[in-house]
Each structure stands twice: as C-alpha cells, then as structure tokens.
Amino acid sequence: MKKVFxxxxxxxxxxxxxxxxxxxAMYWSDFPRYDTSIPTLTIDYTPTRVERGRKLASxxxxxxxxxPETKQITGRLMFxxxxxxxxxxxxxxxxxxxKGIGAxxxxxxxxxxxxxxxxxxxxxxxxxxxxxxxxxxxxVFSIIAWLRSSDPMVQxxxxxxxxxxxxxxxxxxxxxxxxxxxxxxxxxxxPDSNNKVALGKxxxxxxxxxxxHAADVTKVNALEIEKTPGFMGGGSNWTDVNRKVLYAANITxxxxxxxGSWSEADFRRAMHDGIRPxxxxxxxxxxxxxxLTDHEISxxxxxxxxxxxxxxxxKPAEEYTLAADASAGLKVYTKYGCQRCHxxxxxxxxxxxxxxxxxxxxxxxxxxIKHSSKYFPETVMIQWDxxxxxxxxxxxxxxxxxxxxxxxTRASR
Ligand code: HEC
Ligand code: HEC
Ligand code: HEC
Numbered sequence: 158m159k160k161v162f163x164x165x166x167x168x169x170x171x172x173x174x175x176x177x178x179x180x181x182a183m184y185w186s187d188f189p190r191y192d193t194s195i196p197t198l199t200i201d202y203t204p205t206r207v208e209r210g211r212k213l214a215s216x217x218x219x220x221x222x223x224x225p226e227t228k229q230i231t232g233r234l235m236f237x238x239x240x241x242x243x244x245x246x247x248x249x250x251x252x253x254x255x256k257g258i259g260a261x262x263x264x265x266x267x268x269x270x271x272x273x274x275x276x277x278x279x280x281x282x283x284x285x286x287x288x289x290x291x292x293x294x295x296x297v298f299s300i301i302a303w304l305r306s307s308d309p310m311v312q313x314x315x316x317x318x319x320x321x322x323x324x325x326x327x328x329x330x331x332x333x334x335x336x337x338x339x340x341x342x343x344x345x346x347x348p349d350s351n352n353k354v355a356l357g358k359x360x361x362x363x364x365x366x367x368x369x370h371a372a373d374v375t376k377v378n379a380l381e382i383e384k385t386p387g388f389m390g391g392g393s394n395w396t397d398v399n400r401k402v403l404y405a406a407n408i409t410x411x412x413x414x415x416x417g418s419w420s421e422a423d424f425r426r427a428m429h430d431g432i433r434p435x436x437x438x439x440x441x442x443x444x445x446x447x448x449l450t451d452h453e454i455s456x457x458x459x460x461x462x463x464x465x466x467x468x469x470x471x472k473p474a475e476e477y478t479l480a481a482d483a484s485a486g487l488k489v490y491t492k493y494g495c496q497r498c499h500x501x502x503x504x505x506x507x508x509x510x511x512x513x514x515x516x517x518x519x520x521x522x523x524x525x526i527k528h529s530s531k532y533f534p535e536t537v538m539i540q541w542d543x544x545x546x547x548x549x550x551x552x553x554x555x556x557x558x559x560x561x562x563x564x565x566t567r568a569s570r
Contacts, residue, residue: 188323188331190279193272195264196340202302206295210303212448213296215535216364217287220444221247223310225508231257231316236398236505237442238285243324245285250304253313258304266301273337281331283323290338290379292363293347334375350452357460358382360453361389364446369393370405372469383464390415390467397441397497398505403474406443411466424458425451431539438544440474441497441506444537447530486556489549493541503560507538513561519554526553 200206222230232247251257258266265276273288274281282288289297304311323331348355361367362382371377372387382388391405410417416424423434431438431445439445449457477491490496496505503510516522525532527542545553 188281191274191337193274193276193279195268195276198264200263200298200301202305206299206302207306210299214300214303216446216448222250229310229314231314232318237396239396240400241324242327243322245321246319248318249316251311251314253315256315256317257313259313263301267297270297272340281337283327284335293345295347353456353459354463357456360457361460370408389464390469392469395442398500401475403440404472406471407469408461409464409466410462411468414468414470415466421458425454428454438494438539440494447535485552489553490556493545509557510561510564513558522554523550
C-alpha cells in the first residue's frame with residue numbers, strides 16, 4: 158500500500174514537473190510561425206487612393222503607430238494595452254529602407270495586413286496589431302498607396318524599433334486561440350454605398366467596432382461579425398494611457414442598457430464630436446471619428462439597429478483619485494479626462510508639453526483647447542467649447558503650463 162502511494166506521488170510530481178516544463182517552453186518560445194505565400198501585385202498609387210488611404214489610416218493605423226514626439230509613424234510604447242498582454246511597442250512603418258517598411262513590396266504588405274503572418278519571418282502577428290481580412294481590395298490598396306505617398310507622416314525616419322516582451326498569456330493565445338487568416342481566394346469589392354445597412358456593416362467590420370464592442374476580445378469573429386459572442390453588447394475591458402481600466406459600452410439598441418433611446422443626431426454627435434447625449438465626453442480609447450461623413454455615420458446607425466438588442470449595463474470606468482491638496486487646474490484636467498489621452502505628465506497619445514512655449518498667452522491656449530480641430534484638422538481631441546465651463550479655463554491653462562515647465566526642467570537637468 159505504502160509503495161503504491163509512493164509511486165503515485167512520484168507520478169504526480171512527474172506530471173507537475175512536465176506541466177512546468179511545458180509552460181516554461183511556451184514562455185520562452187516565440188510566437189508560432191506559418192508558411193506564407195506572397196502575392197505578386199503592383200498597386201497604382203493614384204491621388205484618389207492616397208487620399209482615401211490617408212483617411213482610413215488616420216482612423217486605423219496612426220493611433221497605434223504615431224509617436225507623439227516624432228509626430229511620424231515611427232512606433233511607440235502601447236501604454237494603452239491592458240498589462241496582461243505584456244510590454245509592447247508598435248513599429249516604425251515609415252518609408253525608411255531598413256528600420257521602416259521602405260523595402261517591403263506591395264504584395265508583402267497586402268499579405269501581412271490580410272493574414273496576420275509576417276512576410277519576412279513567417280511569424281504570426283500578435284492580436285493587438287490590426288488585421289484586415291474583410292476589407293475591400295480597393296481600401297487595402299489605398300492604405301498602401303498612402304504609406305508610399307509624400308505625406309510628411311510616412312517619410313523615412315531613422316528611428317530604431319524597440320523590442321517587445323509579450324506576456325505568457327499572449328504567447329498562450331497565439332499558440333492556442335489565435336490563428337492567421339487565409340489569404341482571400343477572390344477579390345473583395347466595396348459595398349454598395351447606397352445600401353446603408355451594407356455600408357454600415359462594412360464600416361463596423363473594418364473600423365474595429367466589432368473587436369472593441371464584443372463581450373470578449375479573444376472570441377471575436379472577424380469573418381462573420383454577427384457571430385461574435387455578445388455582438389455590439391460591450392463589456393470587454395480597455396485601458397487609457399495610464400492603464401486605468403474602462404469598459405466598452407453596449408451599442409445595441411436595447412433601450413435601458415444600450416443606445417436604443419439615442420436619435421440618429423445623438424449618435425452622430427457621439428461619433429463625430431465624442432460627446433454623449435448626457436453631455437459627457439467619450440473616454441479614450443473610444444475616439445471620435447471626424448473622418449466619417451454624415452452618410453457613413455448614418456449607415457453605421459442603420460446597421461447597428463439591425464443587431465439583436467442585448468441587456469448589458471454600462472460598467473463605470475476606473476476613477477482617478479486626487480490628493481486633497483491637488484491644484485484647481487489638476488482637478489479640471491482630471492474631471493474632463495485630459496489625462497486619459499495626455500497622461501498625467503502631458504505625454505500620452507498626444508503631447509501637450511510644448512503648449513506652454515507655443516501658445517504664450519492664455520487666450521490662444523484656451524482657443525487651442527476649445528477648438529483644436531482648427532490647429533489639427535483630424536485630431537481625436539474633443540472640441541471642448543461649451544463643454545468645459547468658462548471659469549475652468551484659467552486654472553486648466555495654468556496646469557498645462559505647469560506640465561510644460563516640469564518637462565523642460567527635467568530635460569535640462
Ligand atoms: C492596436 C494597435 C495597432 C494598430 C491599430 C495597427 N498596428 Fe501595426 N503594429 C502594431 C504592433 C504592436 C506591431 C508589432 C507587432 C509585433 O511585435 O510583431 C505592428 C506591426 C506592424 C507592421 C510590421 C512592421 C515590421 O517591421 O515588422 C506593419 C507593416 C504594420 N504594423 C502596419 C500597420 C498598418 C498599415 C496599420 C493600419 C491598417 C496598422 N499597422 C495598425 C500595432 C498596431
Ligand atoms: C479601441 C476600442 C474601441 C473601438 C475601436 C471602438 N470603440 Fe466605441 N467605445 C469603446 C469604449 C471603451 C467605450 C466606452 C467609453 C466611455 O466609457 O466613455 C466606447 C463607447 C462607444 C459609444 C458610446 C456609447 C455610450 O452608451 O456611451 C458609442 C456610440 C461607440 N462606442 C460606438 C463605436 C463605433 C460605431 C465604433 C466603430 C466605428 C467604435 N465605437 C469603435 C471602445 C471602442
Ligand atoms: C481623445 C484624446 C484627447 C483628449 C481627451 C484630450 N486631448 Fe489634447 N490632444 C490630443 C492629441 C492627439 C493632440 C495632438 C494633436 C493632434 O495631432 O491630434 C492634442 C493636443 C493638445 C494640445 C496642443 C498641443 C500642441 O503642442 O499644440 C493641447 C494644449 C491639449 N491637447 C490640451 C488638452 C486638454 C487641456 C485636455 C482636457 C480638457 C485635452 N487636451 C484632452 C488628444 C486628446
């Protein structure tokens with residue numbers, strides 16, 4: 158009896174040891190690699206495509222690849238990635254021949270964006286890099302035309318890539334859950350833009366709404382979006398630039414917990430201006446989309462109406478707590494969620510640390526805060542005019558200046 162017990166223990170010990178080795182192997186190993194065949198194709202970089210590509214990329218690529226300091230798509234730390242995925246940097250995708258993608262062929266770019274397999278290494282591309290398996294050929298080609306264009310944001314810049322350290326969870330997901338997409342066997346055409354529901358579905362599939370507004374990001378069905386569990390019902394967790402948690406909202410037409418009581422005008426204001434019907438700003442990473450036309454927004458609204466309404470109450474975002482002696486300016490900065498994009502130091506997806514020097518008097522600085530679109534036409538920053546109270550601008554400007562001064566004393570030390 159005793160012997161059986163002893164062997165049993167040894168066996169158990171062995172199994173635990175093996176599991177340990179398997180976990181360690183997964184941890185130390187890289188993402189899986191796959192065979193990939195690169196299509197031979199040459200894209201015509203017409204001005205129409207460059208313009209269309211710029212619009213698409215400004216909604217889909219720039220937010221992750223633009224570095225707030227270089228202002229170009231040279232890559233940045235993904236401080237807005239939930240920490241369980243690890244420490245991740247996006248890459249330099251300017252036209253630089255070795256550090257960027259200047260030497261990639263059009264076929265290599267299309268292949269990677271479609272399938273999620275790196276064309277040079279065969280390495281699978283992690284879940285936090287976008288894939289476009291359903292986007293029309295014309296739109297994918299347009300994004301590439303923009304990457305090849307003379308736009309200042311894509312010009313070659315000699316900036317090294319910083320290696321990422323994805324977590325064990327990410328590696329596990331990459332081995333077990335996430336599989337690359339097959340390269341499309343047929344051309345993918347644009348939807349009929351007169352058919353609002355079809356256009357809306359196309360935009361919801363391709364602008365990330367489906368990924369973010371699902372119940373669980375790891376269970377998103379990108380090919381048949383309506384089969385995504387909790388489709389448009391929200392609930393998945395996201396983080397702002399300080400890694401404070403917030404949850405995707407329910408955007409089905411459930412009247413109590415979704416947007417069932419929103420008029421089309423309410424929805425347009427939320428999408429275009431980033432302001433909800435209750436006057437509150439949408440919090441980052443939900444970014445307003447000034448690039449969308451009224452017809453496109455109206456089409457998304459029409460399509461969302463066709464999704465089955467789900468009951469799922471809004472979960473409040475994680476709050477910031479301030480010290481009792483916080484300045485009036487810091488209070489305003491926090492109240493409106495400036496720190497969710499600009500960080501507590503002034504540097505986040507946008508950098509406001511130069512604003513003190515650039516706009517030496519408060520009336521200009523106030524104007525920049527109120528109407529930033531006048532200065533940065535496609536900015537995701539909310540137009541604060543009418544939202545922030547007039548008496549709050551003076552302390553807010555003082556705080557912005559304070560952040561600028563703190564940054565310059567740090568830099569000169
Ligand atoms: C949510 C953030 C995110 C978005 C949005 C995003 N990317 Fe990326 N991208 C990444 C990350 C992270 C990597 C690095 C992946 C890795 O470590 O393998 C990457 C890598 C790449 C690479 C590979 C570069 C190289 O040298 O290996 C290319 C090309 C690229 N992205 C293009 C794009 C384009 C084009 C878009 C818009 C259609 C886009 N990305 C949108 C995060 C993003
Ligand atoms: C990066 C993830 C992400 C993407 C992409 C995204 N959303 Fe959101 N969305 C969120 C989060 C998080 C919230 C909650 C923000 C808050 O708490 O203020 C939200 C809120 C909203 C709201 C406000 C709902 C309410 O009740 O307050 C609407 C409407 C909305 N999103 C529509 C869309 C549409 C349409 C798309 C695609 C064009 C989209 N979102 C893309 C993450 C995302
Ligand atoms: C949704 C994200 C977001 C929020 C919220 C936000 N900003 Fe910004 N802001 C940006 C981005 C991005 C830029 C850089 C301009 C650009 O290229 O879009 C910017 C630019 C600025 C600038 C100009 C910087 C310069 O160098 O010209 C100032 C000043 C500024 N923001 C202040 C604020 C204040 C104050 C708040 C809060 C009331 C705020 N922002 C909220 C994203 C945001």
